[in-house]
Amino acid sequence: MSFYDQLKFDGSGLIPAIVQEEKTGRVLMMAWMNRASLEKTLQTGKTHFWSRSRQKFWMKGETSGHTQTVKDIAFDCDGDTLLIQVAQLGAACHEGYQSCFFRSVQEDGGSFKITEPQLQSPDQIYGKK
Amino acid sequence: MSFYDQLKFDGSGLIPAIVQEEKTGRVLMMAWMNRASLEKTLQTGKTHFWSRSRQKFWMKGETSGHTQTVKDIAFDCDGDTLLIQVAQLGAACHEGYQSCFFRSVQEDGGSFKITEPQLQSPDQIYGKK
Numbered sequence: 001m002s003f004y005d006q007l008k009f010d011g012s013g014l015i016p017a018i019v020q021e022e023k024t025g026r027v028l029m030m031a032w033m034n035r036a037s038l039e040k041t042l043q044t045g046k047t048h049f050w051s052r053s054r055q056k057f058w059m060k061g062e063t064s065g066h067t068q069t070v071k072d073i074a075f076d077c078d079g080d081t082l083l084i085q086v087a088q089l090g091a092a093c094h095e096g097y098q099s100c101f102f103r104s105v106q107e108d109g110g111s112f113k114i115t116e117p118q119l120q121s122p123d124q125i126y127g128k129k
Numbered sequence: 130m131s132f133y134d135q136l137k138f139d140g141s142g143l144i145p146a147i148v149q150e151e152k153t154g155r156v157l158m159m160a161w162m163n164r165a166s167l168e169k170t171l172q173t174g175k176t177h178f179w180s181r182s183r184q185k186f187w188m189k190g191e192t193s194g195h196t197q198t199v200k201d202i203a204f205d206c207d208g209d210t211l212l213i214q215v216a217q218l219g220a221a222c223h224e225g226y227q228s229c230f231f232r233s234v235q236e237d238g239g240s241f242k243i244t245e246p247q248l249q250s251p252d253q254i255y256g257k258k
Contacts, residue, residue, distance in 0.1 A: 003234045003241045018147050018156060025154025027147060030210045042238045074244065076229040077222050081159045083230040093206050100205035101212040105132045109171045112132045115203065 008080045009035065014050060015082055019060075019092070022071045022085040028092035029100040031060075033082065045070050047086060064125045066090035096120040137209045138164065143179060144211055148189075148221070151200045151214040157221035158229040160189075162211065174199050176215060193254045195219035225249040 009015050014032045021028055033041070037048040037057055047060045047068040061067030068086035075082050093100040096118045103112045138144050143161045150157055162170070166177040166186055176189045176197040190196030197215035204211050222229040225247045232241045 001241075002239050004239075006232070006241065016145060016159065018159065020156060027149060027156065027212050029205065030145065030147065042234070073234040074230040075232055075234075075241075076158065077224050077226075077231070078229075081229075083156050095206050097206075100207070100210075101203040102206070103135070103204055105171070105202040105204075110131050110133075112130075112135065112204075 003075070004035070006075060006079045007038075007082075008078065010080070012052075014052070015080060017047075017049065017082040017084055019047065019068060019084050019086055021088050021092075021098075023087065026099050027101060028068075028086070028088060028098070038082075041070060041084075042073070047084060060092075061089065064090065064094070066092065066125070068092070091119045091125070094122060094125070096122055096125060132204070133164070135204060135208045136211075137207065139209070141181075143181070144209060146176075146178070146211040146213055148176065148197060148213050148215055150217050150221075152216065155228050156230060157197075157215070157217060157227070167211075170199060170213075171202070176213060189221075190218065193219065193223070195221065195254070197221070220248045220254070223251060223254070225251055225254060 013034045016030055017033045018030050019028045031049040034050045037050050040048040049058055051058055067089050070086055072085040091098055097116055102114055102116050104115050105112050142163045145159055146162050147159050148157045160178040163179045166179050169177040178187055180187055196218050199215055201214040220227055226245055231243055231245050233244050234241050
């Protein structure tokens with residue numbers, strides 16, 4: 001049975017993809033894929049997504065150079081979420097952090113704190129606009 | 130500034146929550162929260178979600194006993210995804226696997242394989258229906 005037959009894309013033809021750094025187990029980001037970006041990811045071994053805000057196909061790292069080389073693609077029991085193991089080049093987050101999940105809720109339950117160092121500024125990654 | 134002010138719930142009032150086992154780094158599942166289930170999660174220290182298929186508030190483990198004790202709640206740069214670290218009791222997946230992501234794509238890109246042992250059968254968890 002084909003892998004694609006197991007997947008359920010949502011009403012917009014999208015499926016969420018969790019990206020995890022294989023080496024460290026750090027969850028780096030979550031982004032959305034349509035079937036074309038998943039096929040491109042499988043063909044090239046580099047992660048490709050669909051941007052809902054820009055309505056655009058994109059390869060992670062196409063501007064920043066911070067590409068992700070795919071090591072494994074898993075899918076969940078309901079077939080509606082992907083978990084992709086990668087080797088990450090540079091910072092995964094466009095704000096210059098290793099992971100997009102660089103802020104955590106404080107114990108008071110209301111405020112939050114930054115939990116990891118910023119590796120680069122967005123200006124360093126993308127150049128001054 | 131409040132943590133809630135950083136979050137963007139979608140048009141249905143939901144935000145996806147990735148659940149990761151703190152001890153092992155294994156990504157266990159992804160489920161959806163509305164503001165009420167997030168508040169309940171913060172108040173009780175046990176994960177609560179919103180089921181889109183059943184249109185129902187639920188606590189993870191309410192039937193199976195396989196609850197999740199919250200260790201950390203992080204959110205991403207866009208404020209539209211949560212990453213929750215937990216201590217997991219028993220199997221996270223309703224199919225009896227540690228993780229819902231128990232299947233991976235094979236290198237041929239078409240078929241898939243099961244990548245971890247089934248710890249319990251659904252019958253053992255939920256009783257025969």
